[in-house]
Amino acid sequence: MAMEVPKVKLGSQGLEVSKQGLGCMGMSINGYGPQKPEPEMIDLIRKAVESGVTFLDTSDVYGPYTNEILVGKAIKGIRDKVQIATKFAIAFDHENWSSNVTIRGDPAHVRAACEASLKRLEIDCIDLYYQHRVDPKVPIEITVGAMKELVKEGKVKYLGLSEASAADIRRAHSVHPITAVQIEWSLWTRDVEEEIIPTCRELGIGIVSYSPLGRGFFSGKAVVEEIGDDDFRKTVPRFQGENLAHNKILYEKLCKIAAGKKCSPGQLALTWVQHQGDDVVPIPGTTKLQNFEENRASLRVTLSKEDMDEVESVVSVDSVKGERYSDVHITNTWRLTSSLPLSAWKSSV
Template structure:
């Protein structure tokens, strides 16, 4: 697909414009599976940008740290000016244990460290990766607002925040995007989070739009997990749930065959059809998969096809949670009231 064929969309109401499909870069670093070739990953990023996919997503926790360093290398030689760069803060690993942090000192330290690893002067979209349930969201956003005023970041994003947290954050400074898990097998966000974003004019960035790879090959995916692949711990991939969930893939695959596309293209197209304020960010480490993913932009779905997909992909038709109970997700989290905060 030519670069000009990848349409552009606006995220939020502050002026951020991105490619209608982004590229999730997490898998390019040792986080889910064995190490990847750095030159190959940089070549893939360059191929994505040349293809018109310019919205790149990373985080300080991916690696940890090595994914931002990889992106920094890939952005050399004039590439930085062509992309919309998103990274995240909020998950700190100390002594092998994850801690969620949103206190002002940590926000600032994390941002400075990401700028250094990425080797850039400014981050386009800076997300709070997970919400600190001990720190009022107003306090965290207040520090991010200062970073905007200092020219270190351009736009603020949230990930896995509740509707009330999103509202409170947006009242301090406009939130440009909320990143959430949204796919044919994760649709709980449609009840409250998505409507809240739309009411406030906040863009929506859908991560894991392919069900962490499930909609590429179905249940066979679990056979390819390496020993250190974190997906091994996800309940949906456990044998007792996977056999049931495989039926969902089979039904999606059947519709895809009728449409003349792949199941992953169909699953991605379904996310694209949610609206012009939604940008899915499928991740991959293979050029052929990337090319297939942008092919989803050409798949048109009728209202009848959308309804058919949604009927087979209803919330009660998927077995297993989207994270292991031991993982520190703080899904759709609330924070304490501002009145409770006593600055150190």
């Protein structure tokens, strides 16, 4: 009998999604190797949905734009079976998008981005709409106020934030209930456990974990196989030199635990995230059906408290070496970016 994928409530506003989602970003960008054939990716998405993984994650910036179009094609005829999450805020010059990236949370951009995403996805309403990154020039109350209008108009059902600080999450939630916060959370990214996770749980906000496999590291895809020169991970400190050599030792230790549990190291790492609570939904991304099936099968793996402790003793909070982003990317993460105070905005308009 085929394994059923459990459904869980994401946040406290009523959104129900599959316990594991599917990150679609890599299907449309070259960051993890060459771009994949569109028909294959559409087939993969449809097979994921048929197998019970119905929570699909995309963004207008993936491609840019092409990933939403891909997802839109894939869900034709099965819209009622899926939960679509997309994002806005990372804007760019259309002529030279790679070098002129800005973060925009102003109301005009919020509305224009939403309208454009709806058109590309070919849907009437987005299930979960995230602010992809916090705009330091615009108070988050203003941005979420504009998002709230989209909910009133029926264009969006639920609101989310991505890479937001605890303070900004609170400010946003005071304007309109936030259903989910998307963050990088995995065995090798644990700093969110200090403030972000407790804040979300206090407010009844669901947690969506991206890169739950450490950008493929714990599945062995970035350890056993050679990373190509066109792969984004070449720029990530954790995949470089002495850092990588150190981190490989942690991976090898994890492999031994996984063997004892009769699962792959990737499944063990993913199960660790899935065992953090019913309010946590990881969205591992892949472009291969075999990898998808392996990720989905992790839902069968169970870990006792002793198992969790053993895993965390091998890959502890501070055992991984290297930053999770290069300096180029880190400026747009929650640790360094916060929204403009509302008082400052009021005095400037």
